[in-house]
Amino acid sequence: MARGAATAKRGSAASELVRGVLACALLVAPISATGGAIALAQDAPAAAQSESPSAAAPAEKTVEKIPILLARQDRETPLPLSLLDLPPDDLGISGAKLGIKDNNTTGRFMNQEFSLDVVEDSDAAKLIQDVVKKVDEGVHFVLVDVAPDTLLKLSDALAGKNAMIINYALADDRLRQEDCRPDVMHTAPSRAMLADALAQYLVWKKWNRWLLVLGPQEGDKLYADALRRAAKRFGAKIVEERTFKYEGGSRRADGGFEQVQQQIPTFTQSAPDYDVLVVADEGSLFGDYLPYRTWDPRPVAGTSGLVAESWHPAIELWGGTQFQNRFKHLADRNMRPIDYNAWLATRMVGEAASRTKSANYKDLIAYIKSPKFDVAGFKGVGLSVRDWDGQLRQPILVATPKILVSVSPQKGFLHQVSELDTLGYDKPETKCKAYTQ
Structure with missing residues (x-):
């Protein structure tokens, strides 16, 4: 009996405490024009909803598109002496595809997306027409494997447009010398560099x-x-x-x-x-x-x-093994020098985009041509562009069909700026005027 009375007394005290708290809440609640203090409880869910994380989250950033075009001129060449040297149908194209894949690995963290389009034709005039159309539609970087005269005609057709041609196949020295163009760069080594x-x-x-x-x-x-x-x-x-x-x-x-x-x-x-x-x-x-x-x-x-050569399928130095394996997984064959040159051309664009955090053509070109630029090429040193002829400076591999023998420049061949400039035409030797104007 005493226990029941004590319980009832505690329950009554608790009830009084609750009523007191409610009364205090009503006293401090703001008075609305329509419903007094009651309006606070009615408006609370709306206020909470307006301040929720989902409503306050910033809008997603727009992905910047950076398209790259590869133009290849189909031309007749004599069959090589060995069946092992027959060129694959995707020569160069697979190298560029791997470069696009590598660019997008970094690009997805920077809201940049790279893509590759390919145009091919045996008719030089038709190929040039297709490239000009793509540039007019917004493509700024054109990778080319064409005849030397076709390259010069393409450069003339793109003069004045926001476009850069990157030659990944031709070794002709005249394209870096008297026939150089300000809108043409070269990842393919010249004959002078190879010799x-x-x-x-x-x-x-x-x-x-x-x-x-x-x-x-x-x-x-x-x-x-x-x-x-x-x-x-x-x-x-x-x-x-x-x-x-x-x-x-x-x-x-x-x-x-x-x-x-x-x-x-x-x-x-x-x-x-x-x-x-x-x-x-x-x-x-x-x-x-x-x-x-x-x-x-x-x-x-x-x-x-x-x-x-610029590349050899047996090189294992400087991370070359995993690079070779990634290409072989993509193309189901070994990487050839032209594939490597095309990969480098694509990576130059990707490296500039990631460093500048921009997809603007003028920003990218200014950075690629600047002394700050270099790109990793699995050769132990950064590769950069010569400011007198647009040639990418790089070590050259000396090899047999099966194995790497050496890498040039060799020790003892010195240069006042870069030992890489002991390969090919140096700045005092150049006949290129377009890059100095």
């Missing part, structure tokens, strides 16, 4: 006496010119030159190797004493016949045997 890289290694080995063998095609003659320049530049001597007269039609016939086995020793017989046979055969029509068949037991270098 200088090879010459530095041969001179470092003290193989200073060269027997030069060149083919009849125009590219062979141009590469031979680059080798002559490199020999003079680095102190080698060409003891004799011989032109190989190529006759096709029977190289895959039964007994073809027997004819070659008899012809090559005779062709290289009675040469002055030399240390290395240097061959200029850009079409791969006969150069691979020379190793192990010369009259004198000598190494072969140039376009066959020991070669200088």
Whole structure:
């Protein structure tokens, strides 16, 4: 009985306390024009809703689109000597695709989205027309694999437009010299760069006496010119030159190797004493016949045997293994130099966009041409653009078909600004006027 009375007394006290709290709340509540203090309770849900995180969250940022165009001119080329050298259909294109993928890996964190479009045609005029149309629609960066004259005509067609052409295939020195253009850059090394890289290694080995063998095609003659320049530049001597007269039609016939086995020793017989046979055969029509068949037991270098290239499928240094694996996963084949050059061209745009945090064409070009710019290329150093001809400076690999032998520039070949500028035409040597205007 006493327990029940105590419980009732505590319940009564609690009720009094609740009524007191409510009364105080009514006294301090603001009086509305329509409903007094009651209006506070009615308006509270609306006020809470207006201050909720979802309502106050900022709008999503607009994704900036950066389209890149790859233009490729279909042109007839002689079949290479080896079936292993047949060019894949996606040569260069797969390299650019990997570059787009790499750009978007960073771009998605910066609200930037890169895309690749490809136009191909054997008709130069039609290809130029298609590229101009794409540029007028908003594309600013055009990667090209075209004939030299087509490149110059394309540059003229795009003059005055916000567009930059990046050559990833042509090695012609004239495109960096007297025929240079202010709207053309080059990730493909020039013939002079390739010849200088090879010459530095041969001179470092003290193989200073060269027997030069060149083919009849125009590219062979141009590469031979680059080798002559490199020999003079680095102190080698060409003891004799011989032109190989190529006759096709029977190289895959039964007994073809027997004819070659008899012809090559005779062709290289009675040469002055030399240390290395240097061959200029850009079409791969006969150069691979020379190793192990010369009259004198000598190494072969140039376009066959020991070669200088921008990339090699066996390189493992500087993260090269994972880079090679990513490309092989994408393309189901090994990366070739032209693929690497196209990847570099795409990455130049991506690197500039991420560094400037901009998709504006003028911002990107100004940064790429500035001394601040460099791009990683799995070669141990940053790669940058020469301000006198638009050439991307880079180390050049010296390799056999199976393995990396060396990397040029070689030790001991010094330069007052960058050792990379010992490869190719240096600023005091340039005939390019477009970049200095």
